[in-house]
Amino acid sequence: MLTNFLRVFKFGWQEFLRNIGISVGTIFIMFIALSLLAGTLFLKGISESLITTLKEKIDISVYFKSTTQEGDIFKAKEKLENFPEVEEIDYISREKALEAFKEKHKNDPQIMDALNEIGNNPLPASLNVRASSAQSYAAISNFFEKGEFKNLVEKVNYRQNRLIIEKLFSISALIKKGGLAISLFLIFIAVVVTLNTIRLAIYAKRKEIEIMKLVGATDGFVRGPFLIQGILLGLFAGFLSFMVFYGVDILFPSEGSLIFAELGFSNFFGKNILLFLLIQIGGGIILGAISSLVAIQKYLKI
Known part of the structure; x- marks a missing residue:
């Protein structure tokens, strides 16, 4: 049985090499399809990781009217501290806000001149609030906009932050759907190309097949x-695709590249290397095998 398998494998390898030009073209098409599929997975994972990171960094800034007494702000702060979802509250006084503003714009004479012309401090006191989860910010925002302190509040910036999160979710969904659609289209093309490669091999060996049956x-x-032959095409395409991703991980480590550090390429690829291996090499083998079986069923009449 092993002898028969080795002979079948040998003949399959010979078929692979016999039409090497067509084989290389087929491998390239499959490589593109598998790489795009893996790239879609990568972009989806990175976008979700980025959203999670931004959620952790985002906060609410509550700006109070200039007439609000500091004691009233502290009362609001004390009540807010009783919220279990609130992790941190920073009070920024009008004086502290003015100092920070001057420090930020000290090299801009136009802004500094305008500030001096105003005379008094135009900046409001504020509370910067960080919560344990993004879902908690709506309740905190309502506490200031609809609760007992609503007449003291000038503005709550929760709406702007929420738009950022929603925009990122939209981009993530677009990457997932768009990338998957293109990947499936290219996989279909790869199946058709592989199927035709096997069909040509069957046609070229039609006389040998007749003799073998006799x-x-x-x-x-x-x-x-x-x-x-089909499995080898998929195996080489998947291996090549995986090695490209692995090569990028080696050549551009996160520690040495600001862009890849921001994207977290190495971290994501390293944590999911087995998944990439399965999708690219395993997917390539399955793709090649299915294409071959379809071609054999359709074109090999024995």
């Missing part, structure tokens, strides 16, 4: 080399 070769022995 001397008693089994159907499995005749079909086997074409199945092996």
Whole structure:
């Protein structure tokens, strides 16, 4: 049985090499499809990671009217501290806000001149609030906009932050759907190309197949080399795709590249390397095998 398998594998390898030009073209198409599929997975994971990171960094800034007494602000702060979802509250007085503003714009004479012309401090006192989860910010925002302190509040910037999060979710969904649609289209093209590659191999060996059947070769022995050929095409395409991703991880480590550090490429690829291996190499083998089986069923009449 092992001898038969080795012979079938040998004939399959010979078919792979016999039409090397067509094989390389087929591998390239499959490589593009598998790489795009893996790239979609990567972009989806990175976008979700980015959203999570931004959620952790985002906060609410509550700006109070200039007439609000500091004691009233502290009362609001004390009540807010009783919220279980609130992690941190920073009070920024009008004086502290003015100092920070001057420090930020000290090299801009136009802004500094305008500030001096105003004379008094135009900046409001504020509370910067960080919560344990993004879902908690709506309740905190309502506390200031609709609660007992609503007449003291000038503005709550929760709406702007929420728009950022929603925009990122939209981009993530677009990446997922768009990338998946293009990947499926290219996979379909890869199946068609592989199917035609096997069809050409079957056509080229039609006389040999007739002779093999006359001397008693089994159907499995005749079909086997074409199945092996398809699997080899998928294996090489998947391996090449995986090595490109692995090469990028080696050549551009997060520690040495600001862009890749921000994207978290190495971290995401390293944590999901087995998944990438399965999708690219395993997916390539399955893609090649299915294409071969369809071609054998359709074109190999024995």
